[in-house]
Amino acid sequence: MVDPATAFLQGSTPADASQGPSLRHAPGPYFGSYGGRWMPESLIAALDEIEETFEKAKVDPEFLAEIADLNKNYSGRPSLLTEAKRFSAHAGGARVFLKREDLNHTGSHKINNVLGQALLAKRMGKTRIIAETGAGQHGVASATAAALLGLECVVYMGAEDCRRQALNVARMQLLGATVVPVTNGSQTLKDAINDALRDWVANVENTHYVLGTVSGAHPFPAMVRFFHEVIGEEARGQIIDQIGRLPDAVCACIGGGSNAIGLFHGFLDDAAVKIYGFEAAGDGVDTGRHAATITLGRPGVLHGARSYLMQDEDGQTIESHSISAGLDYPGVGPEHAYLADLGRVSYEAITDVEAMDAFKLLCRTEGIIPAIESSHALAGALKVGQRLTADAVNPEDVVVIVNLSGRGDKDVQTAADWFGLLDEDGNVKGTMLSTRSAKGAAHGAGAATADTMDMNAEDASNE
Amino acid sequence: MSETNFSNDASEAIVSKSAAAVERARKAGRKALIAYLPASFPDKQTSIDAAIALARNGADIIEIGIPYSDPVMDGSVIQAATTQALENGFHVADVFDVVAAITAETDAAVLVMTYWNPVMRMGVDEFSRRLAEAGGAGLITPDLVPDEAAEWMSASDKYGLDRVFLVAPSSTPERVAMTVKATRGFVYAVSIMGVTGARTEVSSAAEAVVAAAHAAGAERACVGLGVSKASHVREIAAYADGVIVGTALVAALRDGGVPAVAALAKELSTGFDLPTAETVSA
Numbered sequence: 133m134v135d136p137a138t139a140f141l142q143g144s145t146p147a148d149a150s151q152g153p154s155l156r157h158a159p160g161p162y163f164g165s166y167g168g169r170w171m172p173e174s175l176i177a178a179l180d181e182i183e184e185t186f187e188k189a190k191v192d193p194e195f196l197a198e199i200a201d202l203n204k205n206y207s208g209r210p211s212l213l214t215e216a217k218r219f220s221a222h223a224g225g226a227r228v229f230l231k232r233e234d235l236n237h238t239g240s241h242k243i244n245n246v247l248g249q250a251l252l253a254k255r256m257g258k259t260r261i262i263a264e265t266g267a268g269q270h271g272v273a274s275a276t277a278a279a280l281l282g283l284e285c286v287v288y289m290g291a292e293d294c295r296r297q298a299l300n301v302a303r304m305q306l307l308g309a310t311v312v313p314v315t316n317g318s319q320t321l322k323d324a325i326n327d328a329l330r331d332w333v334a335n336v337e338n339t340h341y342v343l344g345t346v347s348g349a350h351p352f353p354a355m356v357r358f359f360h361e362v363i364g365e366e367a368r369g370q371i372i373d374q375i376g377r378l379p380d381a382v383c384a385c386i387g388g389g390s391n392a393i394g395l396f397h398g399f400l401d402d403a404a405v406k407i408y409g410f411e412a413a414g415d416g417v418d419t420g421r422h423a424a425t426i427t428l429g430r431p432g433v434l435h436g437a438r439s440y441l442m443q444d445e446d447g448q449t450i451e452s453h454s455i456s457a458g459l460d461y462p463g464v465g466p467e468h469a470y471l472a473d474l475g476r477v478s479y480e481a482i483t484d485v486e487a488m489d490a491f492k493l494l495c496r497t498e499g500i501i502p503a504i505e506s507s508h509a510l511a512g513a514l515k516v517g518q519r520l521t522a523d524a525v526n527p528e529d530v531v532v533i534v535n536l537s538g539r540g541d542k543d544v545q546t547a548a549d550w551f552g553l554l555d556e557d558g559n560v561k562g563t564m565l566s567t568r569s570a571k572g573a574a575h576g577a578g579a580a581t582a583d584t585m586d587m588n589a590e591d592a593s594n595e
Numbered sequence: 596m597s598e599t600n601f602s603n604d605a606s607e608a609i610v611s612k613s614a615a616a617v618e619r620a621r622k623a624g625r626k627a628l629i630a631y632l633p634a635s636f637p638d639k640q641t642s643i644d645a646a647i648a649l650a651r652n653g654a655d656i657i658e659i660g661i662p663y664s665d666p667v668m669d670g671s672v673i674q675a676a677t678t679q680a681l682e683n684g685f686h687v688a689d690v691f692d693v694v695a696a697i698t699a700e701t702d703a704a705v706l707v708m709t710y711w712n713p714v715m716r717m718g719v720d721e722f723s724r725r726l727a728e729a730g731g732a733g734l735i736t737p738d739l740v741p742d743e744a745a746e747w748m749s750a751s752d753k754y755g756l757d758r759v760f761l762v763a764p765s766s767t768p769e770r771v772a773m774t775v776k777a778t779r780g781f782v783y784a785v786s787i788m789g790v791t792g793a794r795t796e797v798s799s800a801a802e803a804v805v806a807a808a809h810a811a812g813a814e815r816a817c818v819g820l821g822v823s824k825a826s827h828v829r830e831i832a833a834y835a836d837g838v839i840v841g842t843a844l845v846a847a848l849r850d851g852g853v854p855a856v857a858a859l860a861k862e863l864s865t866g867f868d869l870p871t872a873e874t875v876s877a
Binding site for chain 2: 168169170171172173174175176177178180316317322323326329330333334335336337430432433434435441443445446447448449
């Protein structure tokens, strides 16, 4: 018997006879030998319920209209496709276009998935959503959707990430969510997922787990991809509108891989379009301090799916390292593992240094501060552009789309530190020269007495 | 054990060590006491000594947990213990030494409880072969459902190992039936929707889970999660075929060493002598 993914592939209509069967809309649970449901029995019923609800919703015109309306009138879609003309000069002269997910409400692609899942949670009659977050982008998006749709929201966040992304912790609390700092294990994203799963198994009756990426047990990889497919669909239409043809290459960064799969999906069946995913190489793939899961990992199971995994010889998960909290994850979505094995997508690793150079370059050439996650895709696009233009008669005939998956406001502290803008106390240099007493202090002190617990209590009583 | 002639023919009867242990308890007029401790907590030798003490104080089946980096089904006590074992340098191969040392000294059936990735990493066949050679009875697999277990099904048949799968309060009748069919040894009935950890009361859901397993044809269904006292043992013994205790024993080992583990095992097994809940409430 063939596995379901293979059966699906064999049974589907080739979109392009030269390329073979379509790779689009792979339904799961398996992507080749990856994916599946490596989960406690206690959660299988909940996964079945989500799958059933999702399968109905995705063909329900009413649900699709609801999503389309929120995308347009709440998130601000379609997001722009901006040609980065001055940045392009550094990519061998290839024309680089930015898919502007950074302009979405809450500042990244994460909102696409969260709105979809929050609507599904309501369809299932759940009153509470939980989420994990690394950089805080998915947590902020989840808190946002919960506020919008009147759901209770609890976000699990590694204690180390809370420290690195303190502003996002405050944002989530301002939106009415409870943030639980996770002090187990490495105190980062994978441990936040562990604690979210522990919460879910105990509260599954009224709680939906809004997983933030295309990993996890079926149906999460296929479902989260579905909500992000809009990125690739828009980008494909927009590039044809702007230049009258498809791009030569598309690029995205890969942590779990949700922004990437959303963009890639629009181009999977266009054989002429090269597809690149850029993982975090941290200090370098040969240093042991990285998050280059596909580049260096081996197949294994983590958080419900079989995929590439950073693990030691005992099968223990290895701690990942990246300057980007959003890419600092030792696993990757199973569909990416499959696309890597097929060779349809090329996965490469970008170091912290390369990413931060690209970060600065985009700031200075385009007036756009990118998320550090997205800066990995930008750095990769520079390389791809240089490579593809090497043999080109006219470099400007080479066209590359980069998914600018998020904006860099959340990363200002990290970037300021990286580029030496901070003094030894962590203050921005030159900002502590005033000799006047702090004007806003009285207000600040007053507000500080109302702690977050009180604030949450007030919110609850208002409802 | 190395000279054991393992059969490749699954149709040949495999003698389940954990089923035999449950039946021995039944013949003795009680139910099976199944006791969990992680390997190499607080160190390898102490974990062996503690497990032997369990067997000598009433435990019919010993469950040895493999410390794992991402134990999503475990509460804080077991997480802390297994994290410590990993920090002290635990390696997966150590579990075979622990199992062999216990089976050499006691008659208890020894199951290994493990998340799936360490098994997959070693290779399911290789892991199974080494477990069988160490005298192990089989595996309890908290994050492996029968749906994904094709490789484990054939390896466990090849090496004559038990396959203890879990059923939960949320399991549908179809899934209970499928799981019971895939199981060898006993069905692990999860008493509550949650992770491991001692609780004051044992959830009333447990009885329904056991009833569903029995109705689906399970000859043996044992209850775990939240069991910490002799009164719990008595309550569960009234309807289940065995009682599984974990967190309370780990806490005893942490706080009082091997003597505390022995004392708690002894106390827990008195639960079988107490009047059953049915008698009391009737």
